[in-house]
Amino acid sequence: MYQKVVLAIAFSPRMEALIAEARKLIGIFDGELVLIHVGTKTAELEAQLEEILARHCGDVRKIRTIWKEGKPAKTILKTCEEEKADLLVLGALKKEGLLTYYVGSVARKVIRKSKCSVLTLIDPKLEGTHFSKVVINGTELEITPKVIKKGLKFCQAEQASQVHILNEIKMYGFQMATAGEGSETEVANTRRKLVQDEIQYVQNILEKLDQTNLKVNIKVTAGKWAVELVRFCESIEADLLIMGDEQGLTFIDRLFPHDLEGILEELPCNLLIVK
Secondary structure (H helix, E strand, O other), rough: OOEEEEEEEEOOOHHHHHHHHHHHHHHOOOOOEEEEEEOOOOOOHHHHHHEEEHHHHOOHHEEEEEEOOOOHHHHHHHHHHOOOOOOOEEEOOOEOOHHHHOOOOEEEHHHOOOEEEEEEOOOOOOOOOOEEEEEEEOOOOOOHHHHHHHHHHHHHHHOOEEEEEEEEEEEHHHHHOOOOOHHHHHHHHHHHHHHHHHHHHHHHOOOOOOOOOOOOEEEEOOOOOHHHHHHHHHHOOOEEEEOOOOOOOOOHHHHHOOHHHHHEEOOOEEEEOOO
């Protein structure tokens, strides 16, 4: 699934945990790991990195390190393209301040512009994170069948115990359908039909996919979509949220956020973005 994983590293307190997390991933997917550090290569840093790799990576033949100088976001993105990466792994903060939100951190720039899938870890662990409770965005978009397919494969590899696919009632459709005069029963029936339509949309996708060893729950909600996703992830204490990204985001998107940008504003948990 993810044969080539790229991990962007900085020599920060969380670097060792991020390397341990990436090593766990390539073990699951039998892949190759490429580490990239944007900055000056020194003998001291190289020795520090080798020491960490020796602790966490038994087979260093599947691990390469690339040292480059330049603008961090641009360099990371270019390297991912050159390496034909399947997955980019990043560390990120759970919540960024207002200034950082509008100016944009390296992680946010990379997430928005990456051409490969991105796994963002907010709390990397030395023992590796077990993604047990996973939420998949199932709202009706062109990319959603791919997101659900990739999401289920990831959950199977991780042996997730709970998989929730969250879809939404299109509120404009509900409002249009109940705009005329009607009894409470008629309005309730209309809402029930809309919910069933959204459940059926997901079920039609699932029928074509392998759900072996997974407990999949379909849930339908209404309201501001990004808010509902965050709220649901927090309510079940999700380990991972899986979403799709169909377009690059511009500065205007950041002023008028859509779903993905709303999620990035305050990450509820680790985030896998399928591209």
